[in-house]
Amino acid sequence: MNNEAVGVEIKDLVKTFPAFDNKNKEIYAANHVTLSVQPSELVTLLGPSGCGKTTLLRMVAGFLMPSSGEIYIGSREVSRIPPNKRNVGMMFQSYALFPHLSVYENVAYGLKLKHMSKQEISQRVRNILQLMQIEEYASRFPNEISGGQQQRVALARAVVTEPSVLLFDEPLSNLDAKLREYMREELRKIQKRVGITSLYVTHDQSEAMAISDKVIIMQKGTIEQAGTAREIYARPKNKFVAGFIGKANFIKPDEVHSVSGGRAEITLLGKRMEIAASDLCVAGEPCTCMIRPEDIKINPDGHFRAKIMSKAYFGQYIQHFMDLGGQEAEQMDFTQTNAGLHEGDEIAVDFVTESLRLLPDDKLQEA
Numbered sequence: 001m002n003n004e005a006v007g008v009e010i011k012d013l014v015k016t017f018p019a020f021d022n023k024n025k026e027i028y029a030a031n032h033v034t035l036s037v038q039p040s041e042l043v044t045l046l047g048p049s050g051c052g053k054t055t056l057l058r059m060v061a062g063f064l065m066p067s068s069g070e071i072y073i074g075s076r077e078v079s080r081i082p083p084n085k086r087n088v089g090m091m092f093q094s095y096a097l098f099p100h101l102s103v104y105e106n107v108a109y110g111l112k113l114k115h116m117s118k119q120e121i122s123q124r125v126r127n128i129l130q131l132m133q134i135e136e137y138a139s140r141f142p143n144e145i146s147g148g149q150q151q152r153v154a155l156a157r158a159v160v161t162e163p164s165v166l167l168f169d170e171p172l173s174n175l176d177a178k179l180r181e182y183m184r185e186e187l188r189k190i191q192k193r194v195g196i197t198s199l200y201v202t203h204d205q206s207e208a209m210a211i212s213d214k215v216i217i218m219q220k221g222t223i224e225q226a227g228t229a230r231e232i233y234a235r236p237k238n239k240f241v242a243g244f245i246g247k248a249n250f251i252k253p254d255e256v257h258s259v260s261g262g263r264a265e266i267t268l269l270g271k272r273m274e275i276a277a278s279d280l281c282v283a284g285e286p287c288t289c290m291i292r293p294e295d296i297k298i299n300p301d302g303h304f305r306a307k308i309m310s311k312a313y314f315g316q317y318i319q320h321f322m323d324l325g326g327q328e329a330e331q332m333d334f335t336q337t338n339a340g341l342h343e344g345d346e347i348a349v350d351f352v353t354e355s356l357r358l359l360p361d362d363k364l365q366e367a
Contacts, residue, residue: 005039005195006074006164008060013069013079015055015221029055030066031221037214042191042198044208046245047218053201056218057167060199062086073164089163089196093170095154097142103153104129104138110161128160131190148179155187159194166191168200172207184211205245209233217241237278239359242290249291249329256358259283264358269304269325277358286361293319295352296331298338302348308341324349 013033019025029052037043045053058064060071062083071079078086097106104125111121129135132152137145142153151171158166171187172180188211191198202208208215209229217224217232217240225232225241236242239250254267264277268289281287298320306322306329313319318339320331331349333339341347 005197007039007041007072008037008165008197008199009070009072010035010056010060011070011072013056013059013071014067015052015059015064016067028052028221030059030069033069033221033223035216035223035226037197037199039197040195041213042188042200042211043214043216044200044202044212045216045218046202046205046208047224048203048244050220051218052221053203053216053218054169055221057169057199057201060165061088061090061167087161087164088167089158089161089165090167090169091154091158091171093173095142095150095171095174097150097153097157099142102139102141103134103145106142106153107156107160110157114161124160128156131193132156147175148183151175151183152186155190159190159196163196166196166198168198170202171200172202173204180207187211209245215245217244234355235276235278235357236290236359237280239288239290239361242357242359247293247330247332249293249296249324250288250359251291251324251327251329253287253289253358256283256287259287259358266358268356271303273353273356275353275356275358278360280360281358282360287358288361290357290359291329291351292355293330293332294334295355296324296329297350297352298331298333298341298347299350300348302350304349304351306347306349308343308345308347310343311341322347322349 011034013030015030016026016028019027033056045056047053055064059066062081066079070077073086107128108121108125111124129138132155134149134152137149142150172183175183184207212229214226215229215232216226219240225237232241233246242248251268257265259277259281262277262279263274264281265274306324308320308322310321311318318333318336320333322329322331
């Protein structure tokens with residue numbers, strides 16, 4: 001790649017559509033979204049269906065015009081510029097390969113539209129096929145190669161034109177689980193090697209956590225939280241984010257005594273303790289304690305009583321579903337030292353207190 005990487009800035013972006021049941025009412029697919037993607041960074045838009053992530057991607061691509069707001073690719077404002085003038089590459093969920101063209105011809109297609117010389121097209125295509133490790137399939141047609149190889153061809157076609165920004169719309173969703181895990185690692189390696197600034201849409205939390213420099217959690221057209229996967233997993237701002245990235249137990253405290261400076265003093269299942277708190281928590285307002293399943297430790301001398309309701313074996317860990325002080329909870333036992341537990345067993349547990357977090361009870365987040 002010869003182009004110097006550029007960033008993407010989205011400023012106060014709005015996209016509305018008329019409501020199906022009321023043409024006078026507008027639905028916000030993007031509700032005043034502002035975000036920044038640094039040069040060479042891979043940022044993932046993560047959220048449930050209908051949260052606005054694909055709408056946002058399509059506005060950056062130019063397939064949708066925003067109702068208001070600005071989109072910058074580098075220093076250039078592109079929100080009203082057609083897609084073919086933005087120098088943006090896009091990899092679709094379906095790959096959208098031409099079935100009647102060979103792998104070579106599929107990858108060369110965008111370069112031919114730019115009226116490049118045959119010699120330059122040949123050089124670029126050969127280089128990118130080598131980078132993707134698919135040069136041996138150059139003369140084959142899409143139906144003659146595997147799903148993983150088709151994915152590489154689609155990526156090669158998106159990258160070969162040397163776009164300023166590369167957009168991914170759930171590119172791995174058509175692959176089986178094992179190949180999907182392998183290809184996400186390969187895709188990330190290639191993105192780093194090529195150095196293209198990238199926006200990646202998925203609803204798969206594991207995928208987002210594995211490949212991203214930064215994760216954007218979206219809901220109802222708005223950004224709920226942005227940060228590294230580790231930051232969002234360890235320090236979610238609300239119950240929606242906590243429940244969407246990773247698994248989480250939500251246990252109601254007996255009492256919240258105080259909340260100040262990112263810390264809270266609470267009584268949880270009869271024990272008084274100090275834990276971390278979201279900045280959105282306010283003293284006197286309803287709050288819930290988040291406990292990740294791996295932060296519940298089965299311990300004969302533990303402070304809390306629980307009852308095993310059921311269990312499941314997942315190879316790397318055993319998952320216990322338990323009644324914890326009258327509230328449902330999941331526990332992950334990676335040590336598997338408690339493999340002999342059965343439904344109905346009474347046990348004692350402790351919590352990794354430093355990993356607990358108090359989150360606000362926001363009804364809108366749970367809707």
